[in-house]
Amino acid sequence: MVGRFLLYLAVFTASYAVKAELYVFPAPSPEATSHTLNTEITLYEEQTFSAIEQKNIDLLIKDTYQTLDKSNTTSALSEINRRFEGTLPVWLYSAIKRCEDWFNRTEGNISCRNGELYNYWEEYIQGKHDLSRREVRRLARVARIADVNFNDDNSVAFASPIQWDLSEFTASLAVDRIAHYLISLNIRSYHISAQGLETHASNQGFSWQGSVAQEAVTQTGRATDAVSNPSTIAFIRPWQRPVLSTSKLASLEKGVLSHSDGWPSAKFQSISVADNAFEAMLLAHFSATKTAQQAMELVNANPSLALKLVDENGRVFTSNTYTARTSGKNKAEKNGHAISIDITLPLFDIADYRGPYVSVWISDEKNRLVKSLALRGTSERWLGELRTWWRRVGRKNEGLVDGFAGATKKNAPLHIEWDGLDDFGQSANSSSLILHIEVAREHGGRSYEKIPFTFDSLTSPITVTGTDEIASITLSLMN
């Protein structure tokens, strides 16, 4: 049953209407319909699907759901999980292998190995046993330290604690398979949406705004979050989400299951951007459960990714390229202002040198916090030594410290890109701003610098030479 609709979509970057066609593919099984949405495909540029093409897409979706459904004991995945080895269809082999790449990059915090853990949770929901935090941690650990071998012929062999489980990522893998099929049909301008995922590709360079954008609009009151280049946005809002749900039951526990300790966590609403749906979804899961620092470090080191996190108080954290990736323009054009801040710290050649605590933030003229930019150090004892910051910011914002503070890093320089938006994703109201930098070091000193600036005054960069714990600060407008 494939629905077909003719649509005229308003286009945001151009003022003319583009003819587009929407196809709706229902979720494939009764089980799935209880908690998944239809897959919707929009084609642009006068393109249409033939009947056979629609049927093929329907089959791709069905096959993906059936292969990853754990209750389907005859699937290729169930087969290798029984024998601890075997050959997989190319798409599935590739997915598991990519998941393992992420596994290695994140110390097992993104993992597709946790079938036993998910089974345990499922049995718990069914009332078969109590929930033990030590047991779920053990299940995650034994899967994490088990060995696995991949071979070039799409076969894999692994130790028994591993049971591959990609059921949380079913919709994203279906989207990727469809996108792959569309490209093989030479369709280059499309939009696919399924279950919190939005995949978009276009050779026209126009932007679109999907359901994620609407969510973000209500969050920020701004029309942002549209994507231009071929990208996928995945979206997780963990607070009301059951940790695990089956066709009949859902857990009372809310959040996203952390793949490293098997316990639910709900730190952030996560909007992640990647060049394919599967990895966007992996990143969304990971970042919903980790600190903002951990997630941003991972994302900023990888040009194909971008991320926006919103905590329960509405405080927003974005990766360096998020605004640019989701606007279709660069940061400066998008918000009017974007600046980069570079701070160097001196190295002290002493035996008990400990990396300093550092806070960087922007305030208005009346010292009211506009944006927290960096926070190195997690101990409240020592954060209190950043006295100016602690008095004006830290002591009033406990959630900020918990979600944002990261480790000290010796005297590694700080490079910060600021998109001109405040802590809650709004444009900074004031044009006269103050950049604050405070550094305190155990057995060392404390230094504090403030640099008043306006965006207009930054036509040439401002460089300030610091004293004691701060070497230099450079503030410049980004192109």
Place this chain on the structure above:
Amino acid sequence: MFKTVSLAVVSALCISASAVAAPHSVSGIILTYDLNKDESLPLEEFVDARRARFNASDSNKDGVLDESEYVYEWEGKVEKRLAEDRKASVKQTHIRFHAVDSNDDEFITIDEVNAVGERSFSRMDSDNDGVVALGDPEPAPRRSASQEKDDKPELVQRPMLRMPTSHNIEGFVTLYDPNGDEKVTKEEFHAVRKAQFQRTDENSDDKLTEQEYVLEFEDRLDAQIEKTHEGQIKQTYVRFEVLDTDENGKMTFSEYMVSGFNAFHRYDTNGDGYLTLADPAPAPRQQEQSDTTTAQVSE
């Protein structure tokens, strides 16, 4: 003959002590019952707050608490406090990781573990004989960060979740004395810590990540939580039986208040009818210590 009598007194003391359901510190009582948050708890406010709590526990509204109502109410409190304590403890573990990782490379090596170990061993070995043994003098107390900042006493709920400590001689010897001779040599100390390091090092690469470090601690923490939870619930059943003096299985408000008044008067050391932080701490309870000590007290 005399000995028999005094032991009977001792066991009676034990029971009345475990019958105090209220928190075991003046801070805890003020935090729990000071409804207007003025850090001072007059007797009337205490009685009103206990009444409100009694009524809230009385889920079938028959004016008395039966055993299940009483235990259920306490279990809810226990679970809430254990969850709060757990969160604080895990947060502290992350901070400890960075304190041990002295070169800030995001890994803890055995050398870094040993450097910290050397310091804590010599702190405990205050008589400098190379051995920490039961009966050695206790080390000087550390000044905490809060003391440094501000000498004003603060209202702090004492943690319900307490991990074995290595900061006193007895705890130190319990943790680091595998051969049970009641003393810890430096070799034993380092050997135990090395074994713990290896257990924590999941992938055996001779360095600990923050995740490995925290997960290992959480295992011990959760074991302790299970033990504490079980002990607390068991104790609550015992307490119900003790407080239900007429043994009819129903606790009246006045039976309920016996434990409340016991606690109030114990901590109102200056006897002015107000619990405040200005009340000097009461003498420590003696019945928790060994028989000989208790026998002396009962004389």
